[in-house]
Amino acid sequence: MAEKTTREATSKTIFFFHPDLGIGGAERLVIDAAVGLQNRGHKVVLFTSHCDRKHCFDEARDGTLDVRVGGNTIIPPSILSRFSILCSILRQLHLILQVHLSPELRALQPDAYFVDQLSAGLPLLQLLRPRGRVLFYCHFPDLLLVQGRGRWWKRAYRLPFDWLEQWSMGFADAVAVNSEFTKRVVRRTWPGLARRKDLQVVYPCVGAAAAADKAQGDGVEGPGDSEPLWGGKKFLLSINRFERKKDVGLAIRAFAGLGADARRGVRLVLAGGYDPRVAENVAYHRELARLAEALGLRAMTAQTHPTALEVPDDVEVLFLLSVPHRLKAALLASARLLVYTPAGEHFGIVPVEAMLAGLPVLAAADEGGPTETVVDGLTGWLRPAADPPAWSAVMHHVLHTADPAELAALSRAGAARARDRFGAHQMARRLDDVLDGMLRAPARTWSWTPTAAAGAAALAVLAAVAAVVSRALLLLAYSPRP
Structure with a gap:
């Protein structure tokens, strides 16, 4: 009873803002x-601008969370x-304005905003906020994720957005990041911001999702x-x-490197988020299917559970x-090894999910979140x-030469590390702190005179880009059809 009273006394109202509640690591964390x-x-x-009930996590559609969609009636994705x-x-x-103008939502008087x-x-x-503080969770600097900067027009197009990202993050009352690796990258990318902000590390978690998977299933036999x-x-x-930065082709090349004899009776399963949009x-x-074919591997794609x-x-x-x-969940329970290929991954929740399921992990040793979650020789391998060829060697060892006692020890150590360091309760408590x-x-005070000038400049750039886009659409709409 004492614990309940304490929780009620410190209870907060928190508004979350996330762009698209699809299926991915960022969405799982939110x-x-x-x-x-x-x-x-x-x-x-x-609050979100998009949530497809057929392509989202269970908690976003089964009533576990109060999810509200808005800001999607004027501007397309x-x-x-x-x-x-x-x-x-x-x-x-648009979404922020919509929430602010809603008397029902304003009456809730949120204590904090998670963006x-x-x-x-x-x-x-x-x-606009009448009260409350703003926490921004930085998964990774967006300016470092953009591809195609080799073309001058792409660099010119991105300049205002890169500036806007750093400038607007300065308006957060606190900034959290998903790993020590991301914290180092943020400090290198925005040294001025890092001097003003105390970057807090809040690791993503496993446990809640795994429990939901086991208890709820998916309604399919x-x-x-x-x-x-x-x-x-x-x-x-x-x-x-299925994104190029994930380097899934590395898994195919390493698997092919086993040779025909070592692959006999073995399969490589490449599963993951896929949106036809x-x-x-x-x-x-x-590209991956063509790569498998070029390496002499028979490949097949399954899009439904029964076909799989x-x-x-x-x-x-x-x-x-x-x-x-x-x-x-069945894949994690039955596989011999998780092959996690991204190098420089910001955090990487899948290796932790695999360890929680007792599955050893092979991940990139270069840099990134998996170097903080996977312990080489204890819960898996870093290569x-x-x-x-080094990846092929680990695959061969796991499939053909590893002692069962060694694999059992890796399984136990991985599950213990996932529970103790990356559990749902640990993440919630850390975020609450x-x-x-x-x-x-102390509440920050904002100097809105320079802010308004900078904001007006940013909006002017956005308006200019929007005007160019609108002009292009008009020309396309009224161009002669062949």
Whole structure:
């Protein structure tokens, strides 16, 4: 009873703002953060500009969280598959205005705002909020994620957005990051911001999602918890979104490097987030399929749960697109090794999920979150991403030469590390502490004269870009058809 009274006395109302509640690492973190804070007695409302009930995590659609969609009636997600960053910023500003103008939502008087991915709306949020403080969660500097900067027009187009990202992050009352690696990158990228902000590390968690997977399933008939997939066939597992930066091709090249004899009776399963609306997902999946074919590997793609369970035995590389939760849990329970290929990954939740399931992990040793989560020789192996033969050697060891006692020890150590360092309760408590510290700190005062000038300049640039886009659309709409 005492604990309940304490929670009620310190209960907070927290508004979350996230651009798109799809299926990905950032979305998983936001969902876990919201659920964790809600379980600690706080009132949580999650706002987003897009949430497809067929392509989101269970907690966003089953009533666990209060999810509200807005800011999506004027600006589309992209224009001719371009200008997605501009559209995302304008949708965020629209969403913040919508929330501010709602008497029902204003009456809730939030104590804190949790914003991630897009910082552009923070100045507007600080200007409009009647009370409360703003926490920005930086998964990684967006300016370092943009591809195609080799072209001058791409660099020129991105300049105002790069400036806006750093400038607007300065309006956060506190900034959190997802790993020590990201913290170092933020300090190098924005030294001025790092001097003004105390960057707090809040690791993503596992546990809540795994428990939901086991308890809820996905409403589709499939293997039970104790039934191995494909009749107990040996397989190696990769779980990543179908994006080039994930370097899934490394897993295919390392698997091919095993040789025909070592691959006999073994399969490589490449599962992960796949959205047919995203051109890169579609194109990269095709590239990977061609790579497997070029290396002499028989590949197949399964897009449904039943198809995934009925794969011919001679298929060596299996692509599973957007696997449902229950199948993902079964994959982690039955695989021999998780092959996690991204180098320089900001955090990487999948290796921690694998360790929690008792599955050893092979990950890139270069730099990134997995070097903080995977302990070489204790919970798995870390190997350079530029050395596929070293990855092939680990695969061969796990499949053919490892002692069962060694693999059992790796399994136990990985599960213990995942529970003790990256559990849902640990993440929620850490985030709650960061919010409490932010709310106890003296309120900042904002000088709105220079702010307004800088903001007006930023909006002028956005308006200019929007005008160019609108002009291009008009020319396209009224151009003669062949």
